[in-house]
Amino acid sequence: MGVLKVIELLSSSETSWEDATRKAVAEASKTLKHIRSVYVQEQSAVVNDDQVTEFRVNLKLTFEIK
Incomplete structure (x- = not known):
């Protein structure tokens, strides 16, 4: 294993929160290679008219620098 970087x-x-996580990894993989893990640090949601309308995640993504 080489050097790892966390963003x-x-x-x-x-x-869902899971879908938000998948979207983040998919988007990051367009420019980053060798993604090793993702850690969901925080979850939150937006509520409008007593309904959850948006799920949000703040995550840390680890990738290897080769």
């Missing part, structure tokens, strides 16, 4: 990302989804 912080924010993502959201209208479906």
